[in-house]
Each structure stands twice: as structure tokens, then as C-alpha cells.
Amino acid sequence: MVLRTLATMGPQHGLGLAKRILQVSESLLDLNQGTLYPALLRLEQRRWIKSRWGVSDNNRKAKFYELTARGRRQIREETENWELTVALMAKFLAKPAGER
């Protein structure tokens, strides 16, 4: 999700990411915005995203995260996986529906 967001929006800081995810999920996901940060760290340690310090819209220092090449590959793989899962699930779920 975070990766996807970064992919569509380009470099973002934590706040921007949180807002965007809230927006996209149309507040369906009611997570604590703080949990974002450990997740970001994990992604960074996996070298899927990288970060650097920059200046935000309102002229304050903020850490900007962006995707790495490895991260892009990861999105592709994950998406494929997900689509496969979805397709599989759809088949399984469709069957009982037809029987009923």
C-alpha cells in the first residue's frame, strides 16, 4: 500500500503518505497514523524505499521517502501475486455462489 502510494505520488513525507492512504481507502482503514513509521523503517531496511531530508510545503524539515528500483520490482511481483490470489479466490468463491 505504502509502496503503491509512493509509486503513484512520487517522493512523500510521512504525513503526506498518511493522508493519501486515508484518502484512497476512503477512511475504510482506520489505522493509527503512527504505525506508519515502523513500517517505513522496515521497507527502508529492505532497500525497497530510500529516504532523505528535505523541506516540506510549509518550510519545515521533513523526511521524504521514495521508491527504489528494487521497490518497483517488488510492487510488480506483489501485484502479480495479488492478482493471482484474487483470481484464485474468485474461482473458489464463485463456485458455491453458482450452486446456491
Next chain:
Amino acid sequence: MIWGRVIDVFRRRRLDTELESQLTYHLDALEAEARARGLSPDDARAAARRAMGGLTQVQDAYRDQLRIPVIDALWQDGRYALRAMRHNLTFTVVVVLTLALGIGANAAVFSVVNSVLLKPLSYPRPEELVALRQIAPGAQGLASSADGLVLSPSMYLTYAENNRAFESLGVWVATSSTVTGVGEPEQVRIIGVTDGFLPALAVPAAAGRWFVAGDAGGPRPPSVIRQWPTVMLSYGYWQRRFGGDRSVIGRTVIVDSIPREIVGVMPQGFRIVTAEADLLFLLAFDRGRATLAGFNYQGVARLKPGTTIAQANADMARMVPIWMASWSDGPGTDSRAYETWNIAPALRPLKQEIVGSVTDVLWVVMATIGLVMLIACANVANLLLVRAEVRQKELSLRAALGASRGRIVWSLLVESVLLGLMGGALGVGLAYAGLRVLLAIGPANLPRLNEISLDARTLGFTVVLSLLSSVLFGLIPALKYTGPRISAALGSIGRTASVSRERHHVRSVLVVVQVAIALVLLVSAGLMIRTFQSIRTVEPGFTEPDRLQMMRIFFSGSVVPGAERVTRMQNDIQDKLASIPGVTSAAFGSQMPMEGFGLNLGVLNFGPVLTEDRPDPSGTPPMRSFKYASPGFFRTAGTRLVAGREMTWTEVHGLRPIVMISESLARELWGTPAAAIGKHLRHLPDVPWHEVIGVVQDVRENGVYQSAPPTVYWPSISAYVSPSAVRPNAIRQVTFIVRSERAGTEGFLNQVRQAVWSVNSSLPVSPRTMREVYDRSLAPTSFTLVMLAIAASMALLLGVVGIYGVISYAVSQRRREIGIRAALGAQQGELKRMFVRHGLALAGVGVAIGLGAAAGLTRLMSTLLYGITPLDPLTYAVVPVILVIATVLASYLPARRAVAVDPVEALGSE
């Protein structure tokens, strides 16, 4: 992924503060938004907090992500261990020093082994280089020493022209020359190389060029070596004499009174196999004068790619008969004489040629030092055991609090590894210092000395050694004291009950092992001492080498033409030298024993001996060593006259046909030395008979280890003893010897120089004493002896400390028992004996095992021994006695403390 985490562990603190500022920013933004929606400041803050969730939880989750459990534990254990070490500083210092000593000694010796034996030679593609060695078992120790037979000019020509196995091939010979024209005449080391030699080694010139075949000059009768109008310089000489000036190429230097053109400079560090030289000259042979004999030249060749040594040997073997059929030793000689020599090629890799003699020594030393390391490890393990005993309470507590056995073993191991690494770091320092000392001493027999350094491989070795040894000595106590029964110990802490036998078991085994290893090392050192002793009893054929001043002088044909004038001048110099105050006598000869100049150019160095009264039935009499000596030579050198007398100057100048012979030759030919006097011999059928006027004791010409060759001593000038034998020929390269109390002192050397120059001022004088030459020939033995003695004394010391430690610990653990015994009326002597007996029992088992091991292991060093067997009874008798005495001392000291125990106090202390 793991890397990302590992790196982050080390920037944990920064990431943490960064998180904080990100969170603040996020919070502030949410708060501002809420305010914009119209909330009051307090409500806005609360809303922002709600949206964020628990900040502490976030931080915790974040920090967890920044942690790797293993590294954390390591870090924790490391700090814990360091604290424990600080707490017990004496223990730490003793352990680290013991390890540093062991590891340092090992690192130093390993770096020598690595540089000398393991690293490839510094020539390009060194694996293709071979030394052209041959064996001649039939030559009766004459031309063939332990090193085998080298080449003669005719052999070189045959091999160079007919071989199929070599890419290029060359021979070399080391000698000395005089450089004049600048300041005092200087004697320089010069090496002649044939035109194929430098291409074989393939080291390009640093400036200028190599020799080419076209550099060879015209013939130079009677020598087989042609003129050499060009020279090359070594890097060192180029720097020293010409300041590294590149314009020297094309200039001339005056060598042996002839101007020669400098054509090139060899690079720094270039060595010719084993030798270093100041100058190189092109060795080209006069085909017309080459004889079968003249085995004077060492050969080196580069194999064609893909050719094996066996194939090259076969190729050489094919050429030996060609050589014998193509050349002769002149009219009246029989080429078949060499068939009895059974000459066979024995090529060996050049590296083996260079390092061969020290390979055994170095491996023995390495093994010895390795054993010392084992003893050091055993000692440290012992110390750790004692400490683990003391810390049992702490360990039990940790176990009781839920630490797993693995975790405790792990933390103890971390402690050992820390100790090991500290010891290793200090050890590298010690090794570095040790190597500096070694290089400063510069053992004469150690080849490639200039290549010795502490390189990456040595450092790697040291780290691995430190880690391995830490695990070795750390694992024993770690496993022993973390066993399943560990919790039981909690209850009994503080009791000083007699310790069960089982508890002592591990420590006793360690001490036994130490004693056994120490015994092996002591036996090895003892064998070397005995070897040295038996070498000292060998009569080398000269006396009091400290008082024998020597100097090598070359009377070149351009300085002194004419053989008679050479002899006259040599006679004058001898008289001048003899008249220096404090000089007992002076003389000269072709060379002194063990001087290592190889053979003398321009004269026969050996030949057959025919006798007048006993014709050799085979028709091919064996070859004998030929030497040349002036009147008074044997008296000055201290060679005992066994029968007859020395020559006189009248006889020498009158070219009288007289000779002296060595005792072994006299006994072989005529039975007794006395019977030889007045008999006649010659070396060629068409020369007059020479009368034997004196017989001298055998001289160990090739070093104390090698038997004395049967030798004929000719006068320094003779009408007959030259390769061409046409007119009087005087030996021009001679060693003058002067016997004086003041040999080697600066004032004396000045007087010697003045004496020589008063006769002819263009003669170079390069003095040394016979002691230097003699010591050099003993160097392999003395080097091994010193190294083994150091290792053995370290082993003895560590072993004694081990026994002392065990006994004194036993005493402290058994105080209560001692108290009871004393209270029940045990005598003091009885108590002492109890502990000494304990020590002796341990040592006894160790000695028994050690004797067995020594008997097996010392066989490996039999090549280093001389005059004794590896099972020398005296050594095997004395060494155990030394160990037992040391043991008694080491256990008596703590035993005395046992006696001092006050029974009341000991029993009441609980």
C-alpha cells in the same frame, strides 16, 4: 535485508531522534488541521493525538525494528565480560600476557614461514624455473657435495645447444673483482651470467638492457672465459656509487684494470638465485678451451610451458652421453673417468634450491612454537577453570533466573574470545618487534630475508589462531561449569569441602598434557644442544678462528703480469704481514675451509692422482680435491702437520715438483702418513713426478657437517698444475691469513691494509676473520638451537606455572581437610609430602606420555642432528630429571602454605 538491519543497529541513536522529529512534525500538522476545522487548541491537540495513536507504542515498535537479538546479546555479553575482566585485573593481565606471548611467537614464526617457504619467488612465472642440479654418486664426495654436481662450461654448451625441454637456460658463477679509478680500490662482488641467464629469470632491466651474445669479447688464454667488455650494475651499487644517475648507461667503469661499458642496471631486490652482487658480467666460454672438467657453474633454466620436471630430467639424461662424447680433458686423459661418476640429472624447482636448506628447520620451529601455543592454551584453560569455580555462584544464579545453558556457554565464550583477541592484538605487536630483532640479527642461513614482513596472510593467521585458541581454552570451562547439575551448586556455595576427584579431573588432564608437551620440547632442545656439542668436538682443521684474520686478494693479469712476478709479490706481502707487531705468522692459500668461494678460476680444482709405486688397476683413478698453499700456510691456519714438513720459499720459487697431501689421502694410498713421505704422485701421465714432503690433518673444507675430502696441496706456483699446463702458472685469487691476538680490531686492519698497499697500492683488501666464516657454517645449527631453546624454556615455564597453579588451588580448596588432618595429629612433613606427591604423580604421567611422544616426534628432526641419534640416551635421561625437579619445586611452594594452615581457623571459618 539483513545488511540494512545491521547497519541501522549502528545508527540507532540517530534514527531514534529522527523518528522523534518526524512524529512531532506529523502531530503539529494534524493539530494545525484540526484547528483549521475550528477546534479549540486543546481539542485540536487531543484529536491529533488520537489520530496518531500511542506515541510510546510507535516508538517501541520502531525500536524493535532497529534491533537484532544476536548482536544485542553479543554486545551485552561483551560489556559484561569487560566488566568482569576489570573486576579481576590480575587474572586478565596474566591471561592476556600468556596468550600474547604464545600468539606473538606463532605469528612471528609464521610470517617467516610464509615469506620464506609459502610465498612464490619474486621472478615472473616462478613455477617454470628449475635449478640444473645433477647427482654424481660415483664422484666420491669430490665434485659432489650434499648439493650435487654443478655444471662445467662444456656441459653448459652441450645442454644449451641440444636441449628440447627449456625455453632458455643459463649458468652463473660468483666471484670478486676490483673496481679502481675512484678513491680507494674497491673489492666488489661480481657475478658472471651467460647470455641465456637473464632471459630465463625474465626480470627486465631497470635501466638500459640485458647482455646480448654480441657483448662477448675475444678469447683470453689460458682462461676458458672470454673477455667481457660490458657490465651491468645492481640497483644497490648503482645507487651507492652513481647516485641512481640514469646517464651511467654507456659510461665506462674500470673493473680489474680494464675499462668496461655499463649496458644496464637490474631492478631493486633482484637476486641471482641465492646470491647478491654489485656487478654482473657476461660469461661467455671459449669453446676451444672448454674441457669436460671445470664444474664451477650453477645452472638455472626456464621450462617450456607444459613441460614437467620429469620430462626435463629425461631430456638432460639424454644429453649426458653427448657431452661425454663431445669433449675431453685434454691429451692423455680418459673421458671414461666420468662414467664412474654416474652423472644423472636431478632438476629441482628453483624455490627448493633457494629455500631448501632451511625448510626442515623452519617447519620444526613452527611445530615447536605451535606446541608452546597448546601449552599456553592449556594454562589459560586452567586459569579459566579456577575462575569458573569461583564464579559458580554467579553462573548458577543466572541459570536459576532462566538463562539457558547455551546462553551461558555463549556468554563465557564471548569472554574467552575477547581475551583471545586482546592477546592476539598484543601478540601482533610482539611479533612485529620479534621480526625486527630477527632482521637485525639476520641469520646468515635464512634465504629471502629481505622478503620477510607481516603481511595480510600473517595477520589473518593471527586472527584465526586467536579465535581458535579462545574457543579451545574457553569451551572446556564453559561446558564443564554449565552442566545440568548447575543449580545444585547454589546450595553448597561457600563450603570448603574436599573437592571430589572428578572435579579435579579436567585440570589434571590439562597439566599432564602440558608436562608431556614441555617434555617433547625440552628433549628437542636437548638434542640440539647435544648436536652443537658434538659439532664443537669436530676438529675443523684450523684452530682459534678468532685470531685468524683473512683477506681475499686478486692479483689480476693487468696489475701483475707473469706468474713469477705474482708469486714474488705474494711472498713480499706475506713477509710484510708477518712483520706487523703482534703477528705470529702469515701465509696464503687458494681458499680457507668453509669460505664458500666455490672453485678457484684458472687452476685445477681437482683431478686424478696417479702414484709411482702403486699404479691404479682400474686405469681410471678417482678424482681428488686440489688446493694451493704457500709456505707456512698450515702453521698459520693451525692445521696439524701429521708427518713430514711444510714447503719453503726456495722450493716454491725454484718450481720444485713437491706436494703435500691430507691424512685421509695418505692413509688411502700408502697406509700411514709416515709411509707417504718421499713417495711420488702426479695427476697427468706426461708431467714429472711430484714428491710428497708433508702430510697434514684432514680439513673440513665444506663445513663441519661434511666429511673432509682427500686433498692434494700444490705449491702456489707450478709449471704443471693448470688446465693448459704449458708454462708456470700462479694462483691469482688467494686468501691471505694472519694469526694475531689483535685480529679484527680496527687498528690492526689499518696496519694490514698498509702492509698490502706498501707492496702494491692498487690491490683491494676486504678482510674478515675466520670466526665469521666458521660461525656462518654453524649457523643452521645455532639458529635451530636458539629457537628451540626459546620454545623449550617457554614451555618449561608455562608447565611449571600450570603445576604450581593446580597444586596451590588444591591447597586452598582443601584447607578444611588439612585442618582436620592437622588436628588429628598429621605431621607437617607428611602434609607437605602429600601435595608434592600429587604434583609428582601428575608430572610422572606427563613425563611418561611425553617420552613416548618425543621418541616418535624427534625422528622428524633427524636431518638437523649431527653425531647423535634422535634417541640420544643422555638427553632422554636428563630432561625428565629436570622436569621432575621443576615439578617438586612447583608443588613444594604451595605445599608449604598448606602446612601454615591453622587448624582452629580452618575449621572455624564456616
